Amino acid sequence: MSSYSPPLRDMKFVLEHTCGLDELVSLPAFEHVDPDTAFSALDEAARFFSEVVAPTNRDGDVIGSVRNDDGSVSAPDSFKKAYQQYVAAGWGSVKAPMEYGGYGFPGAVGLAVLEMMTSANMAFSLCPMLTSSAVLALDVHGSEEQKAHYLEKLITGEWTGTMVLTEPEAGSDVGALRAKAAPNDDGSWAITGSKIFITWGEHDMADNIVHLVLARTPDAPPGTKGISLFIVPKFIPDDNGGVGEANSLSCVSIEHKLGINGSPTCVLAFEDAQGWLLGEENQGMRYMFTMMNDARLHVGLEGMGLAERSYQQAVEFATTRLQGRAVGAPKTESSAIIEHPDIRRMLMTMRAFIEGSRALLFDNAAAIDRARYAADEASRAAAEERAGLLTPVGKAFATDLGVELTSLGVQVHGGMGYIEETGSAQHFRDARITPIYEGTNGIQAMDLVMRKLPMRGGDAVREYLEEIEAIAPELEAAGFAAMAASLATATSQLRDATEQLLSRDNPNDALAGATPYCRMFGLVSCGYYLAKHALVAAPLAADDTWMADKITTAKFYAEQLLPQTAGLLPAAVAKADALFGIDLAGSIN
Numbered sequence: 001m002s003s004y005s006p007p008l009r010d011m012k013f014v015l016e017h018t019c020g021l022d023e024l025v026s027l028p029a030f031e032h033v034d035p036d037t038a039f040s041a042l043d044e045a046a047r048f049f050s051e052v053v054a055p056t057n058r059d060g061d062v063i064g065s066v067r068n069d070d071g072s073v074s075a076p077d078s079f080k081k082a083y084q085q086y087v088a089a090g091w092g093s094v095k096a097p098m099e100y101g102g103y104g105f106p107g108a109v110g111l112a113v114l115e116m117m118t119s120a121n122m123a124f125s126l127c128p129m130l131t132s133s134a135v136l137a138l139d140v141h142g143s144e145e146q147k148a149h150y151l152e153k154l155i156t157g158e159w160t161g162t163m164v165l166t167e168p169e170a171g172s173d174v175g176a177l178r179a180k181a182a183p184n185d186d187g188s189w190a191i192t193g194s195k196i197f198i199t200w201g202e203h204d205m206a207d208n209i210v211h212l213v214l215a216r217t218p219d220a221p222p223g224t225k226g227i228s229l230f231i232v233p234k235f236i237p238d239d240n241g242g243v244g245e246a247n248s249l250s251c252v253s254i255e256h257k258l259g260i261n262g263s264p265t266c267v268l269a270f271e272d273a274q275g276w277l278l279g280e281e282n283q284g285m286r287y288m289f290t291m292m293n294d295a296r297l298h299v300g301l302e303g304m305g306l307a308e309r310s311y312q313q314a315v316e317f318a319t320t321r322l323q324g325r326a327v328g329a330p331k332t333e334s335s336a337i338i339e340h341p342d343i344r345r346m347l348m349t350m351r352a353f354i355e356g357s358r359a360l361l362f363d364n365a366a367a368i369d370r371a372r373y374a375a376d377e378a379s380r381a382a383a384e385e386r387a388g389l390l391t392p393v394g395k396a397f398a399t400d401l402g403v404e405l406t407s408l409g410v411q412v413h414g415g416m417g418y419i420e421e422t423g424s425a426q427h428f429r430d431a432r433i434t435p436i437y438e439g440t441n442g443i444q445a446m447d448l449v450m451r452k453l454p455m456r457g458g459d460a461v462r463e464y465l466e467e468i469e470a471i472a473p474e475l476e477a478a479g480f481a482a483m484a485a486s487l488a489t490a491t492s493q494l495r496d497a498t499e500q501l502l503s504r505d506n507p508n509d510a511l512a513g514a515t516p517y518c519r520m521f522g523l524v525s526c527g528y529y530l531a532k533h534a535l536v537a538a539p540l541a542a543d544d545t546w547m548a549d550k551i552t553t554a555k556f557y558a559e560q561l562l563p564q565t566a567g568l569l570p571a572a573v574a575k576a577d578a579l580f581g582i583d584l585a586g587s588i589n
């Protein structure tokens, strides 16, 4: 099993040069943070996640989480030990609010910590990840009493959180959910219904589980407008803030899955379980979006984090595996496969996409920070718009890449990649869920085209494209004319697709192009970030190999990966006719 070495230098580089960490921590909300403290925290996190959590990754796959006959669920022992250390070390507190015991770091710094946890052990990471989304929802929408009851325990990680939306008939279509909430005399609610696919919905790593459950109150309007959000704890907190009586909910079964076997995916039955309304009635979808946008960013990170782990393992293997003779090698010697151009093509593809998507996702996190904490209303609104644009792109692009790049990781290993003991196949299987949950990538692409593209009549996207185009003179002046030309071509193709999709009268014609359009968007965004990295690296590259490598990676991306936009453009603008030309359901013979 491979080790994991957190890519600290790249994370710090991105935080500094893409997220503008200096400016971010100058905002009043972060005045207690300085970049050095943030970077020291990352150094500590790197030690913790590589030494304590990464070695547990294989146990998750081989032992997995298991449901016992009494309905309890046991996580692997190594997970429990690592989780106790996670709680003791306070890693759940990094970006949490200070009033409730958090360190109050920017979310972008929290994302770097989460990347390390995800690469170390994705199945494990889902538990703290969902807990941090629950903290956010409670912090933003909860009453003072609810915050006092739950926030501290969730932030330390003594209790964990879940997101409970999905039902058998309500997956992508959340508005179809049927779980019911009936009022109790004491102001609480009785929640009844069956929920499926609930990640870490039952387990033995923490003393309590705080479920955030979507349900309908009596007389609620149909669809998403009639959904409310409830806090439904596994154990009802007692007056001292400890765990009291067990609530009436149970884990009926857990799923057998392709990957993330360490993460229990639960069917939960709620039978008049006691719950408390979060915020106002019928506003549940809006509140859930607070969690979902955060969670979508985190899922994008899972794709990239798994690709990083897979990349490190592939490089290690390619360095030691001897096969064939590289061009120019002595006749009597076998060469390490890393000397072959095709292996290097795969590794460079992984590296360039990972670095580009890391920048995209971290920048998204910084936009979310600014949307919440920027000094003036106009800056907050601009950041909110940027975060809204980047979230579906980051989620879909980075998770599709997660699958493609971990597959390349397997390919680099040859036959050994297909053999489980190598560990490379686990990353590929674990990655496969990421384009599916937190809104499938098809739903992300629809969100981009139908909701984000029309923002301000398309000006939000146009301004983003202008920002990208504006760096051309700087690239040319720095000697990167070919990179500038490649970025200009890809951006003009994205502009073409943008204008055509904005002008569609028939929604199906826009929806037909949504997925290739979203991919183009991701490709161009990464091209932009990598080009900006090259500009930062240019004056330093002569004395610093790491900086010189940044430029080489950006050039490779601009020459060999960014031009994929040309192949996507026809499908992005093709309209729906060809998709509906065949009776697909009736033509299987």
Ligand SMILES: Cc1cc2nc3c(=O)[nH]c(=O)nc-3n(C[C@H](O)[C@H](O)[C@H](O)COP(=O)(O)OP(=O)(O)OC[C@H]3O[C@@H](n4cnc5c(N)ncnc54)[C@H](O)[C@@H]3O)c2cc1C
Residues within 6 Å of the ligand: 162, 163, 164, 165, 166, 170, 171, 172, 173, 196, 197, 198, 199, 200, 257, 265, 433, 436, 437, 438, 439, 440, 441, 442, 443
């Ligand atoms: C391992 C795992 C963990 C999960 N964890 C959680 C959790 O913690 N909490 C939770 O609430 N849920 C969770 N889920 C559920 C997950 O979010 C859903 O599976 C996901 O949203 C897709 O819903 P579905 O499975 O019903 O697929 P469907 O909605 O049936 O989709 C099937 C296909 O149809 C497409 N599709 C659906 N509607 C449209 C449309 N309008 N236009 C175009 N295409 C469409 C989809 O993109 C997809 O390709 C989890 C699922 C899994 C497998």
